[in-house]
Amino acid sequence: MVQSKNSSSLKVKVQKFGTALSGMIMPNIGAIIAWGLTAAIFMTPNGWFPNAQINKLVQPMLIYLLPLLIGYTGGRMIHEDRGAVIGAIATLGVIVGTKQPMFLGAMIMGPLSGWLLKKLDDAFQDRIISGFEMIYNNFSLGILGMILAIFAYFVINPIMMWGSYWASVGVDAIIRVHLLPLANIIIEPAKVLFLNNAIGNGILVPLGIQQASEVGKSVLFLMESNPGPGLGILLAFMLFGKGSSKSSAPGAAIIEFFGGVHEIYFPYVLMKPALIIAAICGGITGTALFTMFNGGLKAAASPGSILAILLVSAKGSYLGNIIGVAGAAVVSFIIAAIILKRDKGEGDLAAKQKEMESMKAESKGQQMPSEQTAQDSVKSYADIKKVIFACDAGMGSSAMGASLLRDKFKKAGIDISVTNTAVRNLKDEQGLLVVTQAELADRALQKTPNAMHVSVGNFLNSPKYDTIVANLKALTQVSDRPKEAKKEKTAGSIEGIDFNKIKEIDFIRHDQHVGSATMARSLFEDGLKKAGKSEPVKALKINELSDDDARLVIVTPAAKKNLVVRYSDIQVVVVDDLLQDNKLQEIINKLN
């Protein structure tokens, strides 16, 4: 398995790219099925019940609807609703004037336009005159959309035409010389590494749709979705496996074959990596048989179950498809049986399933919940790509917290985006750190179970901010700990104060210093409480004092002048800052 850091980060990159591609396709699978069924049933003259009128739906669905949906989804992945709208606008530029379904073009223009609009918004958001936000929002999107659609028409469209011409020439060539089965050498191992959706939806389905639109069906749809190889391996476990792997195999086989959930057999392969040979040979056999016996699907079979495959099989391809799936199962069964019989060692299924869980988590770019222990915190911080502050309405507290942390990040040279939102708008994403008020922590956890969570009580002055900054910074700059921001103030003398006599500490509320005295009193009392001391602390007006050496009065230099004029016995400490002076802590320490 992938262990070294480099290859695992490469895997993460490949996976991320695949996730992004399949993220644009997955939400639109329903539309693809709608198109596939319409075509399979009503297409003239090849459908089951040809109908020339309904057939008119098929082309526009394929040429316009699907790419526009993909462009829309792609834009939304980058920049929410605005990205989605501009993604669709720009995608139209690629579509117009072609007879090919521009899936790849949509996958480029959607995210690209969303990203450009996001950059534009970032640059201008601060400068919009108040009251003109809606005008800016609509016209910036409209104008940029127009430009991008024109750009797509003149630049991306020809590139796509050229690219898909050569891709189809390539696929064509592979098919014609019967080399297509060799692609399974790559596809099967990738599937077991949970790249199945990336490969299926990211590469094979778009190419397949193009081919199906030309010749009415495509073998490409079958290459990843074929349940045969997995079924063969599971059947082999049923007969020749041992212990828990043997007893769990029948259920898994049913889920694989009729449910089309390929993930079910991956742990069995991980348990005995040599079985990948069985999967590859099964895949090659299947694809070879599909090609030989004129198999193919009209649309993507998702999930890859035998039922879905039969449902979207092209007319006249049923036999080929069944032979292909069955052949793949037989071949992978035989090879898997040989491997299992030769090797007597019993694998521990439970342990492998655990390993698979963590691989799956890794391949989806998430952390395992169990890894979020303090011990592993630095490792989890390594995955953080962005920080979101969440509060109830996304208007006040989270905005404040976000700007503070952004400021701290800037000073620490950390380049991670910090945004804020309402809890209900949180989205579970990869590499997310969510900061909330303690009261909202539960709701935030529900919305984003895979994110890392930090809850704070005090948005303005939380020590947790520094923990976050320190952890993130530790990743980039080893052992460069953030310097304590405390200013070293001249340790003024509190000599001459007789702490034994003191019964009460006072702060003075005088003309311009009422609020600060209130605050100083509160902070000082907190400090005393933390030190386990309980002298009363008061904030008084200057004429409310009694001249008594049991009082320790803490004042600013300005207030001292007035004080010494009126009183002679009280003990006085002068501080520059009523709230943060070092002397305050010294006083707390020396009090009884």
Added chain:
Amino acid sequence: MQLDSKMIKLNQDVPTRDQAIRMAGQLLVDGGCVEPGYIDSMIARNNDVSTYMGNFIAIPHGTDEGKKHIKKTGISVVQIPMGVDFSNPDDDTEQLVTVVFGIAGLNNEHLNLLSQIAIFCSDVSNVAKLADAQTPEEVIDLLKEVGK
């Protein structure tokens, strides 16, 4: 956006946090930023999740539903030198607040100012300056210092 000196009230003495929130809300109403219904949503939001931010600061604002009452973005300031406790009645830890910022935000127009306030108030000594300010202009000038 900027603070409006008409929406800054200094030297107020209020006994309860609800009154402090209502005062901040009323300034928003008088400034033409919100309808009176917004004030109730400010109270509701604070009961739900406290708007006490630490460092003697609270930033009461409406709930998500309360947004419909907002006519334009605005921030009001109420200075309470003697302090008011923002903690829940059944809570014995004191959450003393000396400066209350009432917030009505549309389309994130308030974020720049709010972020200045946040950065300024993250140093408690700066909050003391706000709590001691004698004129609305002084408050505005203090917050302008941020980022310079």
